[in-house]
Amino acid sequence: MNIYVSNLSFHTTEETLKTLFAQYGNVSSVRLITDKFTGSPRGFGFIEMSSEEEGNAAITGLNNKDVEGRSLAVSVARPKPDNNTSGRRW
């Protein structure tokens, strides 16, 4: 279950998200998108959970949640484009 989370504080780290999402299910992976030059968290990231139900529970529970002074924006991540092995084929 790929989950997209944004509107994070610039001080928010992976462990913070990990702790928050772990409350609603098993977090498979946590990836914070960092800047290329400064290496600081850009304010958004991706969360992978073990199951879809846990992901929905995390989204429902953590969306618009106040974290470090910012309201989290949690939603389902978009499918990434692929050369030819990607879902819809038209």
Added chain:
DNA sequence: ACTGAGCGG
């Protein structure tokens, strides 16, 4: 090296 809409590897 920075800042506030946002979808990465």
